[in-house]
Amino acid sequence: MRRPHRRIETQLTVVGTGIAGFAAALFARARGLDVAQVGHSGALAYTTGYLDLLGVADGRKIADPWAGLDALRMTEPGHPFGRLANADIRAALDAFIGEVNAMGLGYTPAGAANLTALLPYGVTKPTLSLPETMWPGAAALAERAPALIVDFAGLQGFSAAEFAANMAAVWPGLATARLAFPGMESLQVFPEPMARALETRETRAAFVARLRPHLGAVTHVGLPAILGVHRPDTVRAALEAELGVTLFEIPTIPPGVPGIRLRELFERHLPGRGVALEPNLKAAEARLDPSGITLALHGPMEDLDIRAEAVVLATGRFLSGGLRAERSGIRETLFGLPVAQPDGREAWFRPAYFDPRGHPVNRLGLTVDDRFRPLDAAGAPVHPRLHAAGAVLAGQDWARSRSGAGLAIASAWAAVNAAGAELGSSPGDPGPTTAPGAAPAQEPGTA
Amino acid sequence: MSDHETDVLIIGAGATGAGVMRDLALRGIASLLIDRRDLNAGASGGNHGLLHSGGRYAATDTATAAECRIEGEILKRVAPQCIDDCGGLFVAVEGDDPDFAARFPAACAAAGIACEALTPDEARAREPALPQTLIAAYAVPDATIDPFRLVLENVAHAEALGLGRYLPHTAVEGFETDAGRIVAAQARDLRTGAPFRIAVREVVNAGGTWAGRIAALAGCDEVRLLGSKGTLIIANTRIAKGVINRLRPPGDGDILVPGGTVSILGTSSVTLRDPDDAAARAPTAAEVDRILDEGSAMLPVLAETRFVRAFSGVRPLLLSDAAEEDGRKASRGFTLYDHEGQGLANFCTIVGGKLTTFRLMAEKTADLVAARLGVVAPCRTATEPLPSGPGLGWTAPGASARDWMARADATDTILCECEMVARSAVDEIVARAPGHEDHMSLDAIARRSRIGKGACQGAFCSMRVTSHLYDAGVYEGAEGLGEMRRFIDGRYRGVRPVLWGAGLAQTELAEILHVGLAGLDLLNDDAPEDPR
Numbered sequence: 001m002r003r004p005h006r007r008i009e010t011q012l013t014v015v016g017t018g019i020a021g022f023a024a025a026l027f028a029r030a031r032g033l034d035v036a037q038v039g040h041s042g043a044l045a046y047t048t049g050y051l052d053l054l055g056v057a058d059g060r061k062i063a064d065p066w067a068g069l070d071a072l073r074m075t076e077p078g079h080p081f082g083r084l085a086n087a088d089i090r091a092a093l094d095a096f097i098g099e100v101n102a103m104g105l106g107y108t109p110a111g112a113a114n115l116t117a118l119l120p121y122g123v124t125k126p127t128l129s130l131p132e133t134m135w136p137g138a139a140a141l142a143e144r145a146p147a148l149i150v151d152f153a154g155l156q157g158f159s160a161a162e163f164a165a166n167m168a169a170v171w172p173g174l175a176t177a178r179l180a181f182p183g184m185e186s187l188q189v190f191p192e193p194m195a196r197a198l199e200t201r202e203t204r205a206a207f208v209a210r211l212r213p214h215l216g217a218v219t220h221v222g223l224p225a226i227l228g229v230h231r232p233d234t235v236r237a238a239l240e241a242e243l244g245v246t247l248f249e250i251p252t253i254p255p256g257v258p259g260i261r262l263r264e265l266f267e268r269h270l271p272g273r274g275v276a277l278e279p280n281l282k283a284a285e286a287r288l289d290p291s292g293i294t295l296a297l298h299g300p301m302e303d304l305d306i307r308a309e310a311v312v313l314a315t316g317r318f319l320s321g322g323l324r325a326e327r328s329g330i331r332e333t334l335f336g337l338p339v340a341q342p343d344g345r346e347a348w349f350r351p352a353y354f355d356p357r358g359h360p361v362n363r364l365g366l367t368v369d370d371r372f373r374p375l376d377a378a379g380a381p382v383h384p385r386l387h388a389a390g391a392v393l394a395g396q397d398w399a400r401s402r403s404g405a406g407l408a409i410a411s412a413w414a415a416v417n418a419a420g421a422e423l424g425s426s427p428g429d430p431g432p433t434t435a436p437g438a439a440p441a442q443e444p445g446t447a
Numbered sequence: 448m449s450d451h452e453t454d455v456l457i458i459g460a461g462a463t464g465a466g467v468m469r470d471l472a473l474r475g476i477a478s479l480l481i482d483r484r485d486l487n488a489g490a491s492g493g494n495h496g497l498l499h500s501g502g503r504y505a506a507t508d509t510a511t512a513a514e515c516r517i518e519g520e521i522l523k524r525v526a527p528q529c530i531d532d533c534g535g536l537f538v539a540v541e542g543d544d545p546d547f548a549a550r551f552p553a554a555c556a557a558a559g560i561a562c563e564a565l566t567p568d569e570a571r572a573r574e575p576a577l578p579q580t581l582i583a584a585y586a587v588p589d590a591t592i593d594p595f596r597l598v599l600e601n602v603a604h605a606e607a608l609g610l611g612r613y614l615p616h617t618a619v620e621g622f623e624t625d626a627g628r629i630v631a632a633q634a635r636d637l638r639t640g641a642p643f644r645i646a647v648r649e650v651v652n653a654g655g656t657w658a659g660r661i662a663a664l665a666g667c668d669e670v671r672l673l674g675s676k677g678t679l680i681i682a683n684t685r686i687a688k689g690v691i692n693r694l695r696p697p698g699d700g701d702i703l704v705p706g707g708t709v710s711i712l713g714t715s716s717v718t719l720r721d722p723d724d725a726a727a728r729a730p731t732a733a734e735v736d737r738i739l740d741e742g743s744a745m746l747p748v749l750a751e752t753r754f755v756r757a758f759s760g761v762r763p764l765l766l767s768d769a770a771e772e773d774g775r776k777a778s779r780g781f782t783l784y785d786h787e788g789q790g791l792a793n794f795c796t797i798v799g800g801k802l803t804t805f806r807l808m809a810e811k812t813a814d815l816v817a818a819r820l821g822v823v824a825p826c827r828t829a830t831e832p833l834p835s836g837p838g839l840g841w842t843a844p845g846a847s848a849r850d851w852m853a854r855a856d857a858t859d860t861i862l863c864e865c866e867m868v869a870r871s872a873v874d875e876i877v878a879r880a881p882g883h884e885d886h887m888s889l890d891a892i893a894r895r896s897r898i899g900k901g902a903c904q905g906a907f908c909s910m911r912v913t914s915h916l917y918d919a920g921v922y923e924g925a926e927g928l929g930e931m932r933r934f935i936d937g938r939y940r941g942v943r944p945v946l947w948g949a950g951l952a953q954t955e956l957a958e959i960l961h962v963g964l965a966g967l968d969l970l971n972d973d974a975p976e977d978p979r
């Protein structure tokens with residue numbers, strides 16, 4: 001039997017459904033471009049939820065990421081941030097955070113300085129924007145507020161005792177408690193089902209009853225990130241009203257709820273904004289020709305061809321499949337784009353894991369021009385309208401420098417603006433656009 | 448650390464030292480076993496785990512081959528719980544010397560080793576991973592042995608008899624001698640830095656590759672050793688039912704040893720001047736490639752296999768002229784130095800040999816020590832079964848998973864998902880495995896279990912185990928994160944040479960977590976690292 005074959009034509013196709021890919025799709029729609037996006041589950045579900053811009057430079061935490069970016073442009077001229085001005089990076093972050101807030105997920109605005117965000121092991125990291133559900137934790141730490149940290153029987157990798165022990169030097173006197181999560185007693189429990197359960201009134205009531213006896217005189221209660229998937233701000237407000245304390249979330253080891261929230265938020269809202277989204281399909285092959293780019297996708301039921309005038313490649317690194325390492329070398333998987341690399345894999349990783357310089361392999365990727373177009377070996381763009389954004393870019397080590405989301409969002413902004421200019425669109429209203437007739441996304445009720 | 452007193456001090460807690468400890472205890476003699484690192488920190492933890500039938504040495508060294516055969520038969524009787532009697536094949540493929548292969552049965556016969564000729568089809572029926580290019584195959588009684596369990600049980604048995612005590616991270620740094628006798632050893636607890644004194648009647652040097660240095664501390668210069676580094680790579684799948692040896696003069700990548708749920712391929716051989724030179728000791732990408740390229744000629748599936756780790760051990764080989772060139776040609780026999788010619792009457796050094804022959808090495812050593820102490824009790828290790836006990840059974844690949852499934856206790860969570868190590872196993876090790884102590888390191892727990900040995904190589908389970916140890920009150924303050932950092936860095940050294948494909952992607956995720964979630968790269972900035 002012949003498999004059904006479908007063909008889509010778009011101005012711009014985004015390949016990848018990480019932060020860079022979703023940001024690119026949103027930015028492109030805001031410019032009025034006709035957009036398709038394809039991807040499959042990837043690294044997004046792993047994020048802490050924090051939007052980092054630049055938290056670490058030269059192996060030290062930094063307070064002012066904007067000054068840090070200015071310094072980075074001097075010390076690392078090849079860094080992708082070197083192709084962007086601070087004003088553009090700020091515009092990109094403001095636009096992204098504005099979109100996320102408009103879709104109903106609260107994030108703090110990008111400010112002038114880094115915030116000190118909490119991590120599950122009782123250490124902190126500098127970041128620029130936090131989910132509203134996590135922000136009170138940073139504030140509580142700043143005032144050393146009397147707080148209770150709660151963990152759950154059967155929830156691995158989050159220990160209130162560990163958090164408090166490691167925090168003790170900077171935030172002494174944290175109380176701890178271990179609760180059995182209502183309805184999930186004595187089993188191994190995972191954050192996502194807990195978060196979904198807290199969206200129901202019954203579970204919240206049972207949870208409040210179990211937590212209340214531990215409150216003592218604390219003003220704040222810190223929990224692993226489990227306060228609902230779709231309306232965390234509402235779940236938090238409802239619990240705070242019952243408990244009379246301020247609640248904050250702390251990220252957990254992945255896959256964690258904050259990343260799932262972002263992914264589900266985008267998957268729910270982007271189609272309504274006119275993005276032809278295929279969130280569970282990988283681009284299997286790609287063909288470049290002077291007038292555009294053709295992508296071939298093989299779904300479970302049908303084959304799909306996407307014909308695009310321009311492409312933003314945001315396929316991430318090894319974990320997400322954008323790059324692949326063989327014993328003999330590293331390659332880009334979809335277009336076979338050149339990846340400049342040292343001779344032999346002995347040079348990929350340094351002998352000491354925590355070498356403060358980071359591992360050379362993390363800086364390999366796609367070299368681009370000022371319009372974020374991947375370059376061939378001779379230094380010319382591989383295709384006039386093939387752009388790249390996010391972690392797949394060369395010359396950066398986002399994990400060590402704590403710049404993952406910021407780099408993804410800012411490079412997506414630059415790539416889309418370059419593609420938009422080539423396609424003749426103007427940078428229209430950057431605010432949220434709702435396609436006419438798009439049904440408001442159906443959300444599981446926050447009863 | 449207060450001072451100690453013991454009848455016999457045994458230096459080096461590899462198979463040999465642990466074997467001497469148990470042998471003495473069975474003769475009623477008390478001993479103190481020390482290691483500057485921990486159990487199996489030397490060659491006993493960095494080897495192939497092959498309980499040799501002797502086939503490997505049949506062509507070159509009949510005496511060693513026969514010794515291996517006899518000892519292998521004894522161990523299969525007294526310590527079956529440590530052994531997988533899986534059998535082995537010797538195979539030659541196109542391009543290998545057919546004459547060498549043809550001489551193999553006669554060489555085995557000379558050493559008394561059972562050897563059955565198989566047709567290529569019969570061999571492939573036993574081991575479907577073997578290639579079409581097979582030209583010769585023989586079956587021999589090779590087996591595999593879990594050196595971790597073996598050593599733990601030897602130490603635990605001596606402790607259980609009330610005649611042995613084991614101290615980890617304790618190094619010997621010098622000796623006090625008087626009138627031709629060692630009266631005390633100067634030791635140091637390397638965890639606290641505290642020096643202390645161990646008063647002794649007899650001293651056994653079982654320091655493996657380091658034995659020459661230890662003997663020199665007592666003024667004996669007759670122990671001259673060659674360090675020969677061997678590198679091995681581990682796959683977390685079982686590729687073969689039994690051991691597969693390449694039937695040719697020993698070379699790189701010519702033995703595949705299965706063990707439980709894993710397979711180990713090796714080795715290479717590189718002469719090392721200084722066994723403590725960490726850079727020279729580390730396995731390299733080039734060695735891995737060589738082992739893999741050679742190994743794939745014998746077992747083509749290896750080219751597609753995911754390897755989780757490379758590691759190397761340093762063979763303690765007795766220095767001889769031939770050996771200077773090639774570690775593989777050096778004698779596999781062992782030597783017991785009584786040091787009487789060097790003017791010491793209560794010191795001996797046991798060195799060389801194989802894991803397979805550790806019991807015999809321990810017997811000869813204990814014979815000497817017992818005679819010097821005037822004890823007439825005979826050696827019992829060839830007949831007395833090696834008992835097991837709590838905290839000892841967690842090292843075999845697959846054992847924790849079987850135990851967890853058999854108990855079906857839903858409240859006993861899995862801490863290490865790759866190897867299915869449950870919380871209860873970690874609790875048991877921390878409470879009673881040999882060498883357990885307060886604030887036990889992750890490395891010490893890992894040595895006594897499968898933690899950190901599966902696909903993730905500790906990258907993920909170390910985080911869960913650390914959290915659990917905080918909950919259990921084992922770790923306090925910031926020490927747990929320091930432990931995690933040290934452990935992950937240690938495991939990484941072996942992961943680095945096999946990073947490509949899926950393993951590299953997993954390491955990318957691991958680094959993001961270690962850095963982004965645990966801030967381990969900045970730990971030293973936030974809090975000074977625990978001096979231990």
Ligand SMILES: Cc1cc2nc3c(=O)[nH]c(=O)nc-3n(C[C@H](O)[C@H](O)[C@H](O)COP(=O)(O)OP(=O)(O)OC[C@H]3O[C@@H](n4cnc5c(N)ncnc54)[C@H](O)[C@@H]3O)c2cc1C
Nearest residue numbers: 016017018019020039042046052283315316390391404405
């Ligand atoms: C564990 C973890 C924690 C993190 N924590 C933070 C944090 O605290 N703060 C922060 O700012 N950032 C964090 N990040 C980083 C951030 O979320 C992004 O991963 C990073 O910025 C890179 O984004 P990206 O969109 O470029 O790539 P990715 O997120 O890797 O996305 C790439 C996408 O491309 C898709 N893809 C690949 N190949 C194809 C193909 N052929 N066809 C279709 N689709 C394809 C993948 O499925 C995936 O959806 C974290 C990331 C991880 C993994």
Ligand SMILES: Cc1cc2nc3c(=O)[nH]c(=O)nc-3n(C[C@H](O)[C@H](O)[C@H](O)COP(=O)(O)OP(=O)(O)OC[C@H]3O[C@@H](n4cnc5c(N)ncnc54)[C@H](O)[C@@H]3O)c2cc1C
Nearest residue numbers: 459461463483489490491494495497619655677760802803
């Ligand atoms: C790559 C390789 C593969 C091998 N494969 C096999 C095989 O398949 N089958 C087999 O039978 N044999 C094999 N062998 C040989 C076998 O591993 C060794 O012969 C055996 O383990 C030696 O044990 P040992 O106790 O004598 O020495 P080791 O295990 O090396 O023990 C010496 C100990 O002394 C300690 N020490 C050193 N200095 C001091 C000090 N100053 N104070 C206190 N302690 C100290 C060390 O920390 C170490 O733990 C292999 C060896 C290698 C290297």
